[in-house]
Amino acid sequence: MNGKWVEHGPWSEALPSRSSKGGKLIAGGYRGILCVMRGDEKFVQKAFHMRVSWVSEQVCWMCCASRVRDSLNLYTYFGPGATHRLSLISLSDFISDISKGCAWIRVPGFQPEMLFYDFLHVFDLTMVPDAAATALVELSEDDSVWPGQSVDDRLRYAHVQFVKLCREQKIRLSAALKCGD
Ligand SMILES: [Zn+2]
Numbered sequence: 001m002n003g004k005w006v007e008h009g010p011w012s013e014a015l016p017s018r019s020s021k022g023g024k025l026i027a028g029g030y031r032g033i034l035c036v037m038r039g040d041e042k043f044v045q046k047a048f049h050m051r052v053s054w055v056s057e058q059v060c061w062m063c064c065a066s067r068v069r070d071s072l073n074l075y076t077y078f079g080p081g082a083t084h085r086l087s088l089i090s091l092s093d094f095i096s097d098i099s100k101g102c103a104w105i106r107v108p109g110f111q112p113e114m115l116f117y118d119f120l121h122v123f124d125l126t127m128v129p130d131a132a133a134t135a136l137v138e139l140s141e142d143d144s145v146w147p148g149q150s151v152d153d154r155l156r157y158a159h160v161q162f163v164k165l166c167r168e169q170k171i172r173l174s175a176a177l178k179c180g181d
Contacts, residue, residue: 003029006106010095034107038116048115049100061098062112063087 007022009015015022037047044061045053052058059067064087065075073084089098094112095105104110139145140154146161148154166173 001026001030001032001034001107003027003031006103008106010105034104034110034114036114036116037104038118040118040121044115044117047102048098048104049102050098051100052098060084061094061115062089064089 003025005018005021005024005026007015007018037044039047041054044050048061050061052061054067057066057068057071059065059075063084064073065084066073067075073087075084077084089112091111095101098112099105136155136158140148140151140158143154146154146157148157163173165171
């Protein structure tokens with residue numbers, strides 16, 4: 001950011017809507033270097049006026065990952081050979097096809113790689129619940145980890161142990177977790 005209102009779009013085209021401000025100082029010529037933009041999906045959607053989102057066919061702004069079940073680019077393929085890994089979006093595709101246009105794509109040096117999800121949303125709210133549920137299914141499959149005649153018995157045993165450990169370690173439990181107590 002060079003401290004001035006931009007005069008040109010990402011393709012060096014003139015911006016008539018900026019004709020009165022283009023080239024004039026912003027905030028007394030305040031300058032900065034854009035390295036990373038981080039936010040939740042809602043923030044990114046609004047800031048970049050995205051054409052893709054978690055509910056569109058294409059679910060990613062970095063690649064052509066798709067949520068369509070029979071797509072070769074299905075987003076749940078994680079393997080090293082997953083085809084969406086080879087479909088990374090270029091800067092020009094991002095500007096033409098992913099964002100409907102915004103001031104950020106006009107910042108000199110902007111790259112889609114600068115856009116990050118915030119860690120809380122990716123890890124705490126998405127990966128951990130999915131991974132934890134998957135682990136519980138596997139751990140309770142038989143009685144090699146937790147004793148019990150059925151999956152329900154084994155999960156109940158695990159829950160009781162979990163609550164006990166939390167108490168010992170003085171970790172506060174939510175009301176939902178306490179109720180199976
Ligand atoms: Zn992607």
